[in-house]
Amino acid sequence: MSTLADVAREAGVSKATASRALMRPELVARPTLENVRAAAARLGFQPNRAARALTTGRTGMVGLVVPTLANPFFAPLVLGAQRAAEETDNHLLLTVSEYSAEREAALVARLSEQVDGVVLVAPVGSDAALRELADRRPLILVDRRVGRLPAVVLDTASGTAALVRHLLELGHRDIVYVSGPPGSWADGRRRAAMAEQIEEAGARLRVLGPLPPTFDAGIGAAAELPAGAGAVVAYNSYLALGLLHGLTAAGVRVPEDVSLAAADDLTALGATVPSVTALDVPVEEAGALAVTRLLEVRDGTRRTVRTLLPTRVHPRESTGRAPGR
Amino acid sequence: MSTLADVAREAGVSKATASRALMRPELVARPTLENVRAAAARLGFQPNRAARALTTGRTGMVGLVVPTLANPFFAPLVLGAQRAAEETDNHLLLTVSEYSAEREAALVARLSEQVDGVVLVAPVGSDAALRELADRRPLILVDRRVGRLPAVVLDTASGTAALVRHLLELGHRDIVYVSGPPGSWADGRRRAAMAEQIEEAGARLRVLGPLPPTFDAGIGAAAELPAGAGAVVAYNSYLALGLLHGLTAAGVRVPEDVSLAAADDLTALGATVPSVTALDVPVEEAGALAVTRLLEVRDGTRRTVRTLLPTRVHPRESTGRAPGR
DNA sequence: CCGCTCTCTGCAACCGGTTTCATCGAAGGT
DNA sequence: ACCTTCGATGAAACCGGTTGCAGAGAGCGG
Secondary structure (H helix, E strand, O other): OOOHHHHHHHHOOOHHHHHHHHHOHHHOOHHHHHHHHHHHHHHOOOOOHHHHHHHHOOOOEEEEEEOOOOOHHHHHHHHHHHHHHHHOOOEEEEEEOOOOHHHHHHHHHHHHOOOOEEEEEOOOOOHHHHHHHOOOOOEEEEOOOOOOOOEEEEOHHHHHHHHHHHHHHOOOOEEEEEOOOOOOHHHHHHHHHHHHHHHHHOOEEEEEOOOOOOHHHHHHHHHOOOOOOOEEEEOOHHHHHHHHHHHHHOOOOOOOOOEEEEOOOOHHHHOOOOOOEEEEOOHHHHHHHHHHHHHHHHOOOOOOOEEEEOOEEEOOOOOOOOOOO | OOOHHHHHHHHOOOHHHHHHHHHOHHHOOHHHHHHHHHHHHHHOOOOOHHHHHHHHOOOOEEEEEEOOOOOHHHHHHHHHHHHHHHHOOOEEEEEEOOOOHHHHHHHHHHHHOOOOEEEEEOOOOOHHHHHHHOOOOOEEEEOOOOOOOOEEEEOHHHHHHHHHHHHHHOOOOEEEEEOOOOOOHHHHHHHHHHHHHHHHHOOEEEEEOOOOOOHHHHHHHHHOOOOOOOEEEEOOHHHHHHHHHHHHHOOOOOOOOOEEEEOOOOHHHHOOOOOOEEEEOOHHHHHHHHHHHHHHHHOOOOOOOEEEEOOEEEOOOOOOOOOOO
16 A cells, blocks of 8 residues: 555655645646656556545544435435445445334434434434434435424425325315324424325325334224225325225225325335335435535535435326216 | 644654654664654644545545445444444445345446445346456445355355254244345345255245345245244345334244244344244344455455355244144 | 736645653662 | 562553645746
């Protein structure tokens, strides 16, 4: 492993000049610049990140905290984040909170001593807790808004409203929302958006839950679906898959008897029988954007971030005309 | 952010003693030790990892390269790796190769300048390429064996053989293996294990593929299943799910007409109708073990690693007695 | 022709730890 | 009592970069 001193010697200049040639080329005369670059290339010089971090205070790493990886929803998010980091020559430090507020806080704290900033995805902690985490290092939230903290939000609320309009257009007037985990920020937003849209149309909304956002809970929900419901919107894909499973097993036909939709996105929804209407959510983009914006905040290029990424309805087979219409 | 010098001053000792008290307590007298510890606690001292890395040459980070995260198979692996890293106060640097050999090599090289070692999961590169990657930093392979390189292997080969025995016991004598991507190491091993087991029993084995390990390819495979096949073993879960989908859509009953099994593990297999027989694979353990062993190699505690983790048959609804028996 | 400005370069300090080496004092052996 | 041994501590060097400051030289205006 060659060091900057080696490069400097090879090029016949001082360490300072060598460093500047590689970091701030505009400060160095043209011939010197090329000389140093050639020397660096010859030696295969790679700057030592630790040494650089020590002086500059920048580690070139961003932390990413996701609640889980078992839910493939987060896979494209991580991918997007990693791509964005890689493109700017940064590294991604990944941790999993497993939906635990304490673990989440501990991880962010632990990461904070090590990275330039943290991307916190779908956090479960309280607003106050999150605010506190934000004052050590730049922090950016994904899919959660807390005051003026930087955030990238996937607008599944508007998407859910659009989903409701889709159902209304199909003639549905009696719609059930199968809600997600208690205290979930996204769940609250989706439910509120639904309620507003349905009230506007003078239709009926009933809510089941809150429930854990799992396949099994979906199966359970299928059994407890209130009579007369013509359409069901599930907080997320797992609930929707469980509902589909439970309904089918009980002899309820989808979409002939009941229409079903999920208020998020998962490729698996396209592979069921029938395939499930849901949203198109730009998850990968959200991951990439979060990292990009975070780095901008770190660099002082940007003070805060409030980005809302649009989602669209992705109609599939599980939604159809209301029975009797 | 307080530094070691602050702690030393607060405790009334030198930097050297402070450092020793925290890193090598056995070198410091008892009262001094407690004094320094108390001072550190009072100031909330956190050692600067970059500074430490600079002198020790250890970054306290391990790189993890996975082919994808879209396949939830890798989720527990990442989780296990992260837990193991966290427990030993290391960090996990994650990258995704997207099944590209060039990307894989580039990522390992890029990581190598930054981490203490790299865990490379289900690599796609050639043996020679992998050997080359291993000489910069400690490298450990997961689910691939290359010469004497450290490796943790999930023994899905034996598991597949057990799967075959399971089918033989159910009376099947005409079995099809739907094989995975061309050049896949794991696919080769599973196929070989199957062939051996079936030959031993004097049954018939036919192979379909190689195929991309995807749901859609599974649907395609369902249509091309050779006549007379009583049981199908798919290289992985996605192929199995596609097969189930395709067979069901074509009116073939599982398991009454055809038994179906997957030679790996995925929770989704328990949620289909019928649920799909597969393997229990200790994926999380593999991730944790890879990191633990890698760190041991780094520390010189261990020279090489060749671990084979056992898998077991997990019978579900998709396998049943051979028709006509 | 002088002095001023500007460009380019090098010296040396510095970031925050770890570690070698020397020193000092106390305990132990004879 | 004297010398040795050993444990505990501190001073200072070091890891590999970055950067403030100063100085040299060139260019330019007056």
